[in-house]
Amino acid sequence: MLRISDFSWHTRHLDLLEVPAGECVVVTGPSGAGKSRLLRAVADLEPSTGLVEAFGAVRDETPAPAWRLQVSYLAATPGWWADTVAPHLTDLAAAAPLFDALGLAADCTTWQVSRLSSGERQRLALVRNLLLEPRVLLLDEPTASLDAETEAAAEQLIRDRLESGACALLVTHDGAQSTRLATRAVVLDAGETRVATL
Amino acid sequence: MNVIPLSYWDLGIAAGLVLLNALASLVLGLGLTRSLIIAGVRMTVQLALIGLVLVWLFSVQSPWWTLLVASVMLGMAGYEVYARQARRLRGFWAYGLGASSMVLSSVVVTLLALGALVQPEPWYDPRYAVPLLGMILGNTMTGVALGLDTLTTATVRDQAAVEARLALGHPRFDAMRVVVVPALRSGFIPIINSMAAAGVVALPGMMTGQILSGTPPEEAVKYQVLIMFLIAGATGAGVLMAVYGGVLRLTDGRHRLRLDRLKQADQSER
Incomplete structure (x- = not known):
């Protein structure tokens, strides 16, 4: 379970959020409300205060690199640090079935990053995070650049991870995707942060 | 040691090269004219001063x-x-x-x-x-x-x-x-x-x-x-x-x- 309590980030405060294994909670609100920053703060990529626990591990008592292997943030615009795809992936053999599921060619590991489309980047970034097998997925608009068919494939991969014991926080502007993947939402309204049922 | 002494006229001719660069910057609109002239003047003053300081410093050996x-x-x-x-x-x-x-x-x-x-x-x-x-x-x-x-x-x-x-x-x-x-x-x-x-x-x-x-x-x-x-x-x-x-x-x-x-x-x- 992911448990966030008495949590302050950016200009926001959340009293309590518990996300049990198998559940995905969406984060909604207008642009600039702090949705991405909530995910980044939970991953400890930016300063915040409060208690964050994931499957028994307390964030502030866990070395940050070890925490992020378990609580993995996928940015809306993922970054790349090498010229080709392969150096970004920890296990090429384990990546092969994920490529297949997301409609990526088997030889995509040799592709130049600079020539990837935004949809290819988004899929490869999802693969990159899933290869770490994190217990908590922090997904920031992970399918915004995908067509309907690939979006469905990506959602199925996320569902598979939830069924195998992970949980997720998902930022999305797609209301239909929210109801497909989640039954609860963290709503960031003007001046108010609350947990609501969809 | 046989050092050929330099006259201030020699230094002036060399400085003319920097002025030519400054002129080129002005004509081409590079915005470097002021920086070039200030840097040239600054260097001349700084080196003249350090020359005086060194003459004195070498003599006191402190x-x-x-x-x-x-x-x-x-x-x-x-x-x-x-x-x-x-x-x-x-x-x-x-x-x-x-x-x-x-x-x-x-x-x-x-x-x-x-x-x-x-x-x-x-x-x-x-x-x-x-x-x-x-x-x-x-x-x-x-x-x-x-x-x-x-x-x-x-x-x-x-x-x-x-x-x-x-x-x-x-x-x-x-x-x-x-x-x-x-x-x-x-x-x-x-x-x-x-x-x-x-x-x-x-x-x-x-x-x-x-x-x-x-x-x-x-x-x-x-x-x-x-x-x-x-x-x-x-x-x-x-x-x-x-x-x-x-x-x-x-x-x-x-x-x-x-x-x-x-x-x-x-x-x-x-």
Whole structure:
């Protein structure tokens, strides 16, 4: 379970959020409300205060690199640090079935990053995070650049991870995707942060 | 020693070349005219003043006055590094990081040269200490300024790449490697170029000066080789300290990227 309590980030405060294994909670609100920053703060990529626990591990008592292997943030615009795809992936053999599921060619590991489309980047970034097998997925608009068919494939991969014991926080502007993947939402309204049922 | 004396007329003709550059800048609208003229005037005044200071310093042979002159040189070098940064660390670190890296590397290498290699009598003889420190410091300053400027510029530019690695559980020094490597390269390249080109493309200024003033070429060459190695050693140490110190400031103990510790320098300050 992911448990966030008495949590302050950016200009926001959340009293309590518990996300049990198998559940995905969406984060909604207008642009600039702090949705991405909530995910980044939970991953400890930016300063915040409060208690964050994931499957028994307390964030502030866990070395940050070890925490992020378990609580993995996928940015809306993922970054790349090498010229080709392969150096970004920890296990090429384990990546092969994920490529297949997301409609990526088997030889995509040799592709130049600079020539990837935004949809290819988004899929490869999802693969990159899933290869770490994190217990908590922090997904920031992970399918915004995908067509309907690939979006469905990506959602199925996320569902598979939830069924195998992970949980997720998902930022999305797609209301239909929210109801497909989640039954609860963290709503960031003007001046108010609350947990609501969809 | 048979030095051919230079007249002020000779210096004036040479200065005319800079004025021609300034004129070209004016005609082409490059916006460099003012900077070129100010830099030329500044250099002339600074060198004339240091000439007077050196005449006096060599005559008094005092370790304290030598230390004071060295301190002023170190302080000015620190300011020059600070002034060359497009983005600066906030607070003390804006000046402190570059200055401390330079002071530590330059002073240690200069003391090594004075104490163990050149061994003048007394060891602090300003005739050796001041020019040695000046040459080492000047080059270290260039390396540190380039290294720090590349580090901060690249960190802002490649923020997404660094944060992607941090988010995937990479420790901060691994994650920052994508910006550290170009920063170290830019800091090291000037001295690598200087060493590689010495004697083939360019005759170093100190060696040329010694030969012109009558020193036998083989002695001048030995001094130049020594100086180049000292400069390379000090520059390398200074750049490494400044860049890795910068990485420590641009990240924190929780392995987060801290761009909030950077600010854009005012254009007028550069």
